[in-house]
Amino acid sequence: MGIKALNRKLYTEYGGRVTASLEDNCIVLRGSLDRWEDVVAAGLMCAKPHSKCHVVNDIVFTGAEETPMRMPELKDTALDGDRPDVLIIGGGISGCSIARELTRYKLNVLLLEKEADLALGASGRNDGEVHPGIDLSRGSLKHKYIRRANRMYDRVCSELDIPFKRTGQYACFGKKSWLVPVWLYAMWRRFYDGIEDTRIIMGDKLREKEPEINENIAFALSNPSSGSVSPYNLVIAYAENAVHNGARVSLNTAVTGMQVKNGRIVSVETNRGTVYPKLVINCAGVFSDEVARMAKDRFFSIHPRRGTNSILDKKTGKRFSAIASVVGASTPGKTHTKGGGILHTVHDNLLVGPDAVETYERENTATNPDSIERVFAKQKITMPELSERDIITYFTGVRAPTYEEDFIIEWGRKTKNIYHVAGIQSPGLTTAPAVAEDVALEAARWLEAEKNEAFDPIRHAPPHLAAMSDAERAELIAQNPDYGVIICRCEEVSRGEILDALNSPICVPTVDGIKKRLRPGMGRCQGGFCSPLVTKIIAEYLGVPLTEVRKSSASSPIVFGSRKGETADV
Numbered sequence: 001m002g003i004k005a006l007n008r009k010l011y012t013e014y015g016g017r018v019t020a021s022l023e024d025n026c027i028v029l030r031g032s033l034d035r036w037e038d039v040v041a042a043g044l045m046c047a048k049p050h051s052k053c054h055v056v057n058d059i060v061f062t063g064a065e066e067t068p069m070r071m072p073e074l075k076d077t078a079l080d081g082d083r084p085d086v087l088i089i090g091g092g093i094s095g096c097s098i099a100r101e102l103t104r105y106k107l108n109v110l111l112l113e114k115e116a117d118l119a120l121g122a123s124g125r126n127d128g129e130v131h132p133g134i135d136l137s138r139g140s141l142k143h144k145y146i147r148r149a150n151r152m153y154d155r156v157c158s159e160l161d162i163p164f165k166r167t168g169q170y171a172c173f174g175k176k177s178w179l180v181p182v183w184l185y186a187m188w189r190r191f192y193d194g195i196e197d198t199r200i201i202m203g204d205k206l207r208e209k210e211p212e213i214n215e216n217i218a219f220a221l222s223n224p225s226s227g228s229v230s231p232y233n234l235v236i237a238y239a240e241n242a243v244h245n246g247a248r249v250s251l252n253t254a255v256t257g258m259q260v261k262n263g264r265i266v267s268v269e270t271n272r273g274t275v276y277p278k279l280v281i282n283c284a285g286v287f288s289d290e291v292a293r294m295a296k297d298r299f300f301s302i303h304p305r306r307g308t309n310s311i312l313d314k315k316t317g318k319r320f321s322a323i324a325s326v327v328g329a330s331t332p333g334k335t336h337t338k339g340g341g342i343l344h345t346v347h348d349n350l351l352v353g354p355d356a357v358e359t360y361e362r363e364n365t366a367t368n369p370d371s372i373e374r375v376f377a378k379q380k381i382t383m384p385e386l387s388e389r390d391i392i393t394y395f396t397g398v399r400a401p402t403y404e405e406d407f408i409i410e411w412g413r414k415t416k417n418i419y420h421v422a423g424i425q426s427p428g429l430t431t432a433p434a435v436a437e438d439v440a441l442e443a444a445r446w447l448e449a450e451k452n453e454a455f456d457p458i459r460h461a462p463p464h465l466a467a468m469s470d471a472e473r474a475e476l477i478a479q480n481p482d483y484g485v486i487i488c489r490c491e492e493v494s495r496g497e498i499l500d501a502l503n504s505p506i507c508v509p510t511v512d513g514i515k516k517r518l519r520p521g522m523g524r525c526q527g528g529f530c531s532p533l534v535t536k537i538i539a540e541y542l543g544v545p546l547t548e549v550r551k552s553s554a555s556s557p558i559v560f561g562s563r564k565g566e567t568a569d570v
Helices: 002-012 036-047 094-104 143-162 177-192 204-210 231-243 285-294 312-318 370-379 428-448 470-479 495-502 511-518 529-543
Strands: 018-023 026-033 056-062 086-089 109-112 169-173 200-203 219-223 228-229 246-252 254-260 264-270 273-275 279-283 305-312 321-328 341-344 350-353 391-399 408-411 418-422 486-488
Touching: 002 018, 002 026, 002 036, 002 495, 018 143, 036 056, 086 094, 094 109, 094 231, 094 418, 109 231, 143 231, 143 428, 169 177, 169 204, 177 200, 177 219, 200 204, 204 305, 219 321, 228 231, 231 246, 231 511, 264 350, 279 285, 279 428, 279 529, 285 418, 305 370, 350 370, 370 391, 408 428, 418 428, 486 495, 486 529, 495 511, 511 529
Parallel strands: 026 056, 086 109, 086 279, 109 246, 169 321, 279 418
Antiparallel strands: 018 026, 169 219, 200 219, 254 264, 264 273, 305 350, 305 391, 321 341, 341 350, 408 418
């Protein structure tokens, strides 16, 4: 569609309030609208799938005041004058996997994350599904990377010493009349598209495997290669292995500006000093377009999209062992989602979700009850006995799609020493290992870096009691009695494991930092019994009063003080 035709379409829809222009091979939208849904719809109207001509949406949203990016409270000069070869902005799955792959080369790598821990954005707030790629369109970067990356997961998770399960996935159909076209689609995906494990399974055989699947399901598209992983554990493991191989991670560090001269980034300003990198890799998630703007290289826009998941009690995990959803099931409201589903997690809970709702708030992860209701209404079509009463917790993440609904993985167009890894949404967790390999190779070639022969791909995770036999536990406790002191009964986490986490390569001495690494507080009681004990262990380790221990960041105190002159305690 030409720019004139596009403007006619925009005029018809928005009555002259929005115009489009073609600038530097980008479609730039300008104007003002008071409904965020219309701002997004205008951007989607102009986008063309798989196109390098991206949408830059500069429409002013007048319906609400956009909240500025949350900044760390920490201010110092710890990084002032630092001169890394590669500066990575963003401590999610993209940034941490790329950092690890870059340490395969002789490079000085520095990763910045503005939050108090890694994986606090979309990377730690997703369902953890490792996708097979059955529904991705040819020609997209998602499609390019999905099959290769899926096949890498067994090796990567083994090297990083984190659990990974090939649970299998079922896309369920209620009408037998769809069997032939779906079979033809499956064969096309299998033989032409390379997704070799694609199969058709009839409803009676499916219910033999999964008895609680809806009895009205006629058949399903099956992909055994689909699996589940803990997304935050994967991110942390990537980062720890990167640090083990020489990379540095700076938490509580936000990029506040850049100096660009003659098409190159000269310096990057942060709340911890000014850094002078040779190369910048932009993995900033929902703020990746803002980083591109700072670098004078903005050629795309992010439109944030919220997704809500619910975690069910572990007893439900015994009722269903795979990943499933009904194709074509609808719920009220437009959500822009592939559908979500029911997923057996790597920790043996069931996860239900997500939905997908457009939002102008890039960092608002509050959960709306309507989202939970909407997701459950849909997934009860898949599994009728699903019950909200089994929910033990829920969470919301904000994804970072472009208007083209594809990844951006490319060098800067105007600024030469920046590489963008942006628009990373589903299936970004799955594709990360392959994307990281390619990005690291590009960076190494550009910097003419030599191979690091000392690179060690192996990360040895600390002992994990819940996965041990009685004999193994007894032997470990005999060596160190701290492993015999159970702090979290729901998840079987010991004092020894908590101390291991506090002595890890990337120590985050907060209650949530320990929770993400070991799962105390993730069981049925959600920390009702163990959180005070975890808080006390952290205080003892740091040698500080309980009042100085934080839940997640500097602005989240747990204990505020003492009563009646007594020492603060929990």
